[in-house]
Amino acid sequence: MIPAAFDYRRADGLDDVLAALATDAPVTLLAGGQSLLPLLKLRLAEVGTLLDIGRIPELHGVRVRDEGGIAIGATTTWNEILEDPLVAAHAPLLRQVVAGIGDVQVRNRGTIGGSVAHADPAADIVPALLALDATIALRSATSRRAGPADGFFRGPFETVRRSDELIVEIRIPALPAGAGGAWEAVSQPASGWSIAAAAAVLAVSDGRISHARVALGGAGECGVRAKAVEAALVDRPATPETLTAAASAATEGIAVQGDLHADAAYRTSVARVVVRRALEAARARAAG
Amino acid sequence: MRPVIRRIHREVRRVPQEVSLVVNGVDRRVSVEPRRMLAELLRDDLGLTGTNLGCDTTQCGACTVLLDGRAVKSCSVLALQAEGSSVTTIEGLAEGGTLHPLQTAFAECHGLQCGFCTPGMILAAADLIARDPDPAPETVRHALEGNLCRCTGYHTIVDAVLAGAAAMRDDGAAR
Numbered sequence: 001m002i003p004a005a006f007d008y009r010r011a012d013g014l015d016d017v018l019a020a021l022a023t024d025a026p027v028t029l030l031a032g033g034q035s036l037l038p039l040l041k042l043r044l045a046e047v048g049t050l051l052d053i054g055r056i057p058e059l060h061g062v063r064v065r066d067e068g069g070i071a072i073g074a075t076t077t078w079n080e081i082l083e084d085p086l087v088a089a090h091a092p093l094l095r096q097v098v099a100g101i102g103d104v105q106v107r108n109r110g111t112i113g114g115s116v117a118h119a120d121p122a123a124d125i126v127p128a129l130l131a132l133d134a135t136i137a138l139r140s141a142t143s144r145r146a147g148p149a150d151g152f153f154r155g156p157f158e159t160v161r162r163s164d165e166l167i168v169e170i171r172i173p174a175l176p177a178g179a180g181g182a183w184e185a186v187s188q189p190a191s192g193w194s195i196a197a198a199a200a201v202l203a204v205s206d207g208r209i210s211h212a213r214v215a216l217g218g219a220g221e222c223g224v225r226a227k228a229v230e231a232a233l234v235d236r237p238a239t240p241e242t243l244t245a246a247a248s249a250a251t252e253g254i255a256v257q258g259d260l261h262a263d264a265a266y267r268t269s270v271a272r273v274v275v276r277r278a279l280e281a282a283r284a285r286a287a288g
Numbered sequence: 289m290r291p292v293i294r295r296i297h298r299e300v301r302r303v304p305q306e307v308s309l310v311v312n313g314v315d316r317r318v319s320v321e322p323r324r325m326l327a328e329l330l331r332d333d334l335g336l337t338g339t340n341l342g343c344d345t346t347q348c349g350a351c352t353v354l355l356d357g358r359a360v361k362s363c364s365v366l367a368l369q370a371e372g373s374s375v376t377t378i379e380g381l382a383e384g385g386t387l388h389p390l391q392t393a394f395a396e397c398h399g400l401q402c403g404f405c406t407p408g409m410i411l412a413a414a415d416l417i418a419r420d421p422d423p424a425p426e427t428v429r430h431a432l433e434g435n436l437c438r439c440t441g442y443h444t445i446v447d448a449v450l451a452g453a454a455a456m457r458d459d460g461a462a463r
């Protein structure tokens with residue numbers, strides 16, 4: 001399978017990338033290539049010039065932020081995230097999610113920034129970032145901005161990123177004290193992609209739920225917060241009954257998509273199940 | 289605007305670029321079209337046909353090689369992305385006439401039938417054992433998730449990887 005011809009250039013640093021994105025004939029960024037190269041080979045996409053951003057030191061690695069929490073450089077690969085001690089200490093939920101993405105070979109190449117930019121409706125990292133209140137940091141030649149993951153994803157393969165902007169890092173804030181996080185997914189066995197996946201972060205104080213973030217992937221047009229579930233949790237007693245009742249609202253307000261692997265009705269039931277399981281596991285991990 | 293964009297995108301770019309890399313310990317310099325995949329460079333430019341192409345779409349793992357020590361699907365890495373890197377293919381594992389312990393284990397445990405998936409299986413296993421010299425059977429199964437076999441039913445492959453890992457630990461201890 002041979003893609004249509006294109007030019008290739010390895011970026012010579014961050015400024016080079018930002019300058020290239022600002023020109024009239026913009027380049028297409030190449031990170032791990034695990035989404036883009038298959039698309040090119042299947043001729044579902046054609047590009048003029050690929051600009052390889054895979055080896056820019058400023059875009060790579062995990063650091064602790066002065067404000068608390070961690071920042072993960074856009075071109076950090078899935079396996080680098082899995083093996084990073086800062087991620088293990090600060091964001092165990094992220095590790096749990098990343099361990100299930102694709103296979104070893106895909107995780108050795110694929111990057112967090114590439115997945116966020118690509119915005120596949122079933123991208124596993126998206127619900128995790130929503131539940132963790134993550135921030136996406138972008139740069140262009142003339143601007144810098146950082147906004148919440150909630151609002152960044154607009155639809156299938158669509159984000160609020162402008163064509164002259166580069167995703168530079170993903171910021172994960174510190175969780176509320178004592179919070180517990182969990183991830184549950186039901187996957188299509190042949191491809192490993194999630195039919196529906198849920199990420200949940202819960203904190204409990206005096207027996208009541210004080211903080212709830214719940215997000216769904218795979219079910220809707222893009223990863224989304226399940227705000228109806230969150231509303232049915234906060235300020236309520238942290239009992240199994242509360243969790244089960246809240247989970248039944250998993251897809252409320254979400255346009256559930258069907259495909260040849262799972263029609264919308266089946267996806268809706270799977271979504272409720274993964275949300276309930278994620279809530280139960282998050283509750284078990286939360287203090288109080 | 290649109291016709292212009294089409295023209296830009298349709299313009300055929302076949303200007304080859306040079307890529308320098310180390311393949312199985314040997315320095316190589318090859319001129320490739322930008323769209324050439326690492327698998328094609330290995331097979332067609334260097335004649336290393338032990339790296340098999342199965343699906344050619346990132347699904348089956350037959351094309352797995354080690355790129356700077358980590359398993360990748362060479363059908364989905366551009367040859368130019370390997371600039372300055374070190375690549376290990378199945379041809380690079382045996383030392384002289386002596387098979388690598390994983391190769392011996394695959395033969396002894398019947399870890400292959402047609403053998404098409406075997407180079408990729410062995411290199412994916414080599415990545416695992418480099419990070420986890422004494423993996424549990426469950427860990428082996430998880431690590432080989434990206435490698436499909438149409439013949440064996442996988443049990444003997446897992447046996448082979450466990451036996452190969454044990455032999456590599458013994459080798460290491462003997463050294």
Ligand SMILES: Cc1cc2nc3c(=O)[nH]c(=O)nc-3n(C[C@H](O)[C@H](O)[C@H](O)COP(=O)(O)OP(=O)(O)OC[C@H]3O[C@@H](n4cnc5c(N)ncnc54)[C@H](O)[C@@H]3O)c2cc1C
Nearest residue numbers: 029031032033034035036102110111113114117123124167
């Ligand atoms: C067999 C297989 C199985 C997979 N299974 C899963 C799975 O189970 N779950 C899952 O979530 N994913 C899965 N994936 C997708 C995988 O996670 C991809 O690696 C990821 O979606 C894209 O990352 P990349 O670095 O490879 O991006 P690339 O393919 O290099 O790029 C993807 C897109 O993002 C753009 N881009 C890249 N980096 C940036 C940046 N910093 N700023 C702006 N734009 C950028 C590119 O221009 C391109 O349009 C699978 C992929 C394969 C091949």
Ligand code: FES
Nearest residue numbers: 342343344349363
């Ligand atoms: S040939 Fe590369 S994964 Fe199948």
Ligand code: FES
Nearest residue numbers: 401403437438439
């Ligand atoms: S031995 Fe035939 S595909 Fe694995």
